[in-house]
Every structure is written in C-alpha cells, then in structure tokens.
Amino acid sequence: MRPVRFNINAKKANIQDAVATVQAPPGFSGEGFFTTKMSDVVGLARKNSMWPLPFATSCCGIEFMATMASHYDLSRFGAERVGFSPRQCDLLMVMGTISKKMGPVLRQVYLQMAEPRWVLSVGACASSGGIFDTYSVLQGIDQVIPVDVYVPGCPPRPEAIIDGFMRIQDLVGQESIRRRNSEQYKALLNSYGIE
C-alpha cells in the first residue's frame, strides 16, 4: 500500500440525530477551500521545479543539450538540475530512437521514478518510430509507458522542446494534487501492465 495523506473520497458525515443539514448551493461543493489552496501551492511548486531525467539515445539528445545551454536556458523554468538518478526526478524526457531491446530498459527507468512523474516524448522516433519503420525499432514509446506530451520534429528545434516543456508545465500546474490515487490514472497504468 502506498501512503495516502489526504482523502480523495470525501467522508460521509455520520449524523444520527435529527439535525437538519443545509444543502450546499451548487458550485460550492467538492474540494474544500483549504485543499484547493494547497493544491494550488503544490501545483505552482511542482510546475516550477520539474527536474528532468534525460533519456537520450540519439540526435534529439544533442538538441536537448542546446536547450539546456546558455542561449535557450531551460533553467528559467526551474529545470536546471538534471538528475541522473531516476528517483529524484519528475520528468522523463525520452529523446531518440528506442529500439525494441531498449524498451524494457526505458520501462524500468520509468518504474524507478517516484510519483508524481511525467513523460515528455521528444522527436519523431520516440513519438512514433519516425523513419525507422523496421523490425528492430519500437513504433513509439507509448507502447511501453504512458506519455504526457509529444514533441514532433526530426529532430525538434530547442524552441519546440521548450514549447513541449511548457505544455507539461501547464498540465502539472492544473493537475489535482493526488492524481496518482485517482481511478483514471490507475486504469491508465494498468493498461500498461504497471501495478
């Protein structure tokens, strides 16, 4: 069992007496005010502190290096600290052709990341197999792990990678604080045979 610190499902009030409870007007039910503020703060923090884990197998990795360097400077978005330990990172950036033998390795790296985790698929090869329509290449990494944002291009320019990154940020900032406990997310992971 994973630790759950907040209740996703609101508890039913256990009122046995004949106390009349006021029905909340529409628009005021759901998450409490406090948790909403909390999720806003955590969303802001997560959004501005995405530590990327580069999984660079080929030429898109070179574009990623350009993105990290002074001119494009991914650290503006708080992604300065590139971690090479999957446990400390939030964003798996898959860049380059993933062959079928590499698929289990990629999946292993994804499983080693602590939740919450996101995946950015950079380039045509990672997204769909690209020009390598052959027996040895995985036709898109979404066959082994769930992907949040795809960046097209062969290879994509650093601007395109930054655009993809900002889309991830939008996702992260608006997400509920415990996405990982929701039924939808579990169903998604189960469809990939994870947990």
Place this chain on the structure above:
Amino acid sequence: MQSIIILSILVLLAPLVGGLVYGIERKVKARMQNRMGPNILQPFYDFFKLADKRLVMVHSTHAFLGVMHFISIWVAVAVLIFGGDLILVIFLHLLSTALLIMGGFSTRSIFSHLGANRTAISILAYEPVLIIMAVSIYAVNGSFQISSIIGSEPLLYKMPLTFIALLLILPIKLKKSPFDVAEAHQEIAGGAEIEYSGIFFEAIYTAKWLDYIFVYALVFLFGGSNYLLGAGLVVGTFIYLNALDNSSARVDYRQMLKFSYFVALPVAFINLLITLFN
C-alpha cells in the same frame, strides 16, 4: 531573556535565509554565464515539490542518517548563532558530514560509495585548516567562545593570512569548482546523496542551505565587533566564490589534496606561528 528569543527565531529562520542565499546564488551564477537563470524562490519551489514526492527509501538506516545529517548541521548552526564554543561548532559540522558519508556507504550503489569516498577526502582537505583557524582565534582572543569573538575587535587585521586560507578551502567545503570533486555531476552523478529521494532528499537539500549559513557565519566572525566589516566580508566572499566557481574547471582529488596541504595549510600555519610568537 529577550535576546534568547531573538536568537531562537534566528535559528529557526536559518534554513529560510539559507534557501534565499542559495536562490540568489543560482541567479548570480546564471547572470555570470549570460543566461536568465531560475527564479530567486527556486529552492523553495524545489522544497515544496520534494515534500510531496512519493516515499521511496533504500533502507531505513540510510534515510535516518540523511535526516540526522540535516539535524546535526542545524544544531551546529544553532550553537554558532547562540555564541557557543567554536571547536564544538566545527566538530558538530564534522559530525554532520560524517553522517552523510555513513549514509553514502550504507547503500550498495557504487556511485554513492564513490561520492562518500570523495566527501571523506574533502574533509581531509578542509578540516585541518578550520581547526588551525580555531586555534589561531584562541591565540589571538584567549577564548573559543563565539560571543567573545563577536564582541572583540576585528580578527581580520590580526590574522589576515588565516582568512586567506579560509577563502582557499571554502570551495572545497561548499563543493564548488575547482574543488567540487565530491559532487561531480558529470563523473559520479551527484555524490553521496545520489540514493536519497523525496522527503529524505529534501533533508539533504535543506542541509545544503544550512551549510551556506554556516560558512558565511564563519566568515562573518572575522569582522568581530565591526558588523559592517563582517557583512562586507560576507558579500565579498559570496562574489569571490561564485566568480571562482564559474571561471574554473574541476581538478583531480589528488591535486585538491596537494593544494590544501601545500598551500592553504601552510598559509594558515604561518599565521598561527606569527600570532603565537607575537
């Protein structure tokens, strides 16, 4: 009584100030490299994000050593702020680093071992200078008490060479280039803290902020009762450290040890001899 409350508040605020120093440092470093750099509040964003990561630990002793590393360095900073014994402060700080090294060695990861090994080597490099610094302060001041050092006239005029030696070993202490062998990201992927994650990595991360407070407070001591001079020294040291970090490449750990033993240590020792025979 009132001063105790003020000092306690200072101790509690120390990580916050340290985080701010770290944020400003990242910004300054980025501007020196001609890029925009992260937000000044970036360390706090990291803090809140790490707090909510899923709990993954290698084993409980490893996690416990990481948390104790944070607590012991906080105690060292607290003793420093409360004006306690300088020797006690230096050895509490040594204890916190030793706990991190034990944490690094307690896993099976080879990178963790390498990082812990190199952290131990950097202790060998900087610790003698710190102890000689404490002894020379005793020779000048007649006391190890920080409250009496802060009350006396500036130490900088009496022991300038010790201050230079301190400046020479600070990059080793703070893991800055050219002496950042202990957490060389490109070679050994981050040092002894590599196996920590989530809330336990947060303890290590916050301990790093407290490290800044510790180092800059040591520098501030050289101002003595002249607080303006102390603040000037802190700002100067900050700029010096960042300029050095950005303009130099990493050296081998043997070169680091040689530099420490043949340059920094003799400089501190000469100053000690001068103060002893004066």
